Amino acid sequence: MFGLLFATFGVILSAKYSSITVDQSAFLALKSHITHDPYNFLATNWSTSTSVCSWIGVTCGSRHHRVTALNLSSMDLTGTISSQLGNLSFLAWLDIHQNSFHGSLPIELTNLRRMKYLDFGNNSFNGEIPSWFGNLSKLERLGLSWNQISGRIPNSLFKCKDLKFLSLSSNSLEGSKIPLVIGNLISLQVLSLGSNKLTGRIPTPPPLLQLYGVSTNNLIGEIPSSICNLTSLVAMALHDNNLEGTIPKCIGNLSSSLTTVFLGNNNFHGQIPENFAKGCMLRSLHINNNELEGSLPRSLGNCKALNLLDVGNNNLNDTFPSWLGNLDQLQVLILRSNRFYGQIESFDITVSLTKLRIIDLSHNNFSGYLPTLFFEHMHAIRDEYGKKVEPNYMREVKIMKDAHKFGVYYAYGLSVTAKGLEMKFESLLSIWMQIDLSSNQFRGEIPKILGELHLLTVLNLSHNCLIGPIPSSLGNLSELESLDLSSNKLDGRIPTELKNLGFLEVLNLSQNNLKGPIPQGKQFDTFTNDSYIGNLNLCGLPLSKNCGTDEETPVKFDRDDDGDELNWKFSILMGYGCGLVLGMSMAYIVFTTGKPWWLIRIVERVRQRFAKR
Structure with a gap:
């Protein structure tokens, strides 16, 4: 009897070690497919001299001592996927995102029937989405975004009833039959199909959806009414399509959960919903580049957490929404290219725009004096306490409540005009500070207080009716990269203090009444004639007109410049x-x-x- 027990124990022990040997062989085969391991993560650690369960990225179960998880994400590995990974029969978690794996996915992975978490995102995989994904009946998360995958989405994929997370964005997928099958994924919480070549009507979302992302495709039709049933919806990205119709009024009712809305670059018409309720959780609203009319809904004042509001390039017709001054979390305000009109300074604003760092009111019909009251309260740009802003992204990471969260850059797709170019941001750093009040009817002088906005990156006051001199205080804008004061009626000399702007890349002072010598040295040596065209009384380089002796140039003894004292003597x-x-x-x-x-x-x-x- 004792001998029988001993033999039985030996068989079990032998089976245990033979199984773990299978896992080890599978990983060594994967290692042989790695052609580039810049940090030697696998080269030095994946060795037969140690247990496979102690290898980097490997997790073993306590019960069977078999490999249950492999995480090689963000290791800068290059290679292909070994077919022997299909032998990891206990594997439930496989994460290799953010590497440079390429080729196609081997069919042997269909043997991973325990698989729940599969993330191949941010690699260079090609080919089509394998139909055998539908055999992974326990799959809860599938990430294939940011690859080179083409073809259609296989219907078999939608057999995975437990699927909560599906990200296929930023590939070359095509097809138009999505709406019929996505509704079958009743457990789905995150749907990300953006930046593909999908056509047809916008898909109906399942009832538990928290992130609804189908942006940057060729989808048509109206927003389905079923969206009003998504009581858990947190983020909705439908921008850059060919959608039409009106924006559903229920969007305002969903604002108790909804934090991020991207509807820009479509063909929506009508008015913006006016029923944003108290307790509104909205943080980012992009409805730019549509055909919306009417006024900006005052109920947006209920969205106390609003960080970003972009309604640019529509047909909105309204006075300046002074009630925005109550939104003390607002950082980005874009009203450009609409029909806003009237004076700003005359409003009795309860200003608390202390966090505002980007304001674009360009291409409207605003009039009166420049809004000095705004500038006085822009504490985020003033740097009153001498503390530099830490660079971080405008990002929200509250999509899924479990451990596998999904981040949303809620400034994604934001476009501004800076340095003479249209700039589109994938994500926005907090150190970008911009004021654009160009192409309006502002009059009067440029307020000296602008010189106190020390962290300002871009200042554009062009195409207005401004008069008087350029304030020398602008020389205090030490972070300024672009300054455009063109097409006004400014006079006087160009302040030599502007030579202090060490980061200035773009300067446009053209089409004014400036006179006298152009400052020389430092950044001014990099600007061309285009910066000064239309100022007939300016002289000095880079212009061909020399500053003669009859020029009313005051004698100035600047001991900081080595040549000045010699010239004086x-x-x-x-x-x-x-x-x-x-x-x-x-x-x-x-x-x-x-x-x-x-x-x-x-x-x-x-x-x-x-x-x-």
Whole structure:
């Protein structure tokens, strides 16, 4: 009996070690397919001298001592997937995203029947989505985004009833029959199909959806009414399609859970919903580049957490929404290219826009003086306490409640005009500070207080009716990269203090009434004629017009410039020399020609005037 027990134990032990040997062989086969391991994660650690369960990225179960998880994400590995990974019969978690794996996915992976978490995102896989994914009946998460996958989405994929997370974005997928099958995924919480070539009507979302992302495709039709049933919806990204119709009024009712809405670059018409309820959780609203009309709904004032509001490039017709001053979390405000009108400074605003760092009111019909009241309260740009802003992204990471969260950059797709170019952000850093009030009817002088916005990156006041001089205080904008004051009625000289702008890349002062010499040195040596065109009384490089001696240039002794003191001394010596020569010439004339009566009369007249005084 004792011998039988011992034999039985030996068989079990042998089976255990043979199984773990299978796992080890599978990983060694994967290692042989790795052609580039820059940090030697696998080269030095995946060794037969140690247990496979202690290898980097490997997790074993406590019960069977078999490999249950493999995480090689973000290791900069290059290679292909070994078919022997299909032998990891206990594997439930496989994450290799953010590497450079390529090729196709081997069919042997269909043997991984325990698989729940599968993330191949941010690699270079090609080919089509394998139909055998439908055999992974326990699959809860599938990530294939940011690859080179083409073809259609196989219907078999939608047999995975437990699927909660499906991300196929940023590939070359095509097809138009999505709406019929996505509704079958009743457990789905995250749907990300953006940046593909999908056509047809916008898909109906399952009832538990939290993220609904189908942006940047060729989808048509209206937003389905079923979206009003998504009481758990957190983020909705439908931008950059060919959608039409009106924006459902229920969007306002969903705002108790909804934080991020991307509807820009479509063909929506009508008005913005006016029923944003109290307790609104909205943080980012993009409805730019549509055909929306009417006014900006005052109920948006209930969205106290609003960080970003972009309604640019529509047909909105309204006065400045002064009630926005109550949104003390607002960082980005874009109203450009609409029909907003009237004065801003005259409004009795309860200003708390202390976090505002991007404001774009360009291409409207605003009038009156520049809104000094805004500038006084822009504490995020003023740097009053001498603390630099830490660079971080405008990002929300509250999509899924379990451990596998999904991040949303809620400034994604934001476009601004800076440095003379249209710039589109995939994500927005907090250090980007911009004021664009161009192409309006603002008048009066440029407020000196603008010079206190020390962290400002871009300032554009062009195409207005501004007068007076350029404030020398603008020389304090030490972080400024672009300054556009063109097409106004500014006069006076270009302040030499602007030479302090060490990061200035773009300067446009054209089409004004500026005069005098252009400052020389530092960044000013990089600007071309285009920066000064239309100022007929400017002179000096890079213009061909020299600054002559008749130029009303005050004598300035700047000891900081090495050549100035020498030039000053040289000018004095030249004046002394010229005076000496002229005096000797006059003396010679007096003694050789007698009394020059015209000179005597002048001297007598001067003597008489001084005598009377």
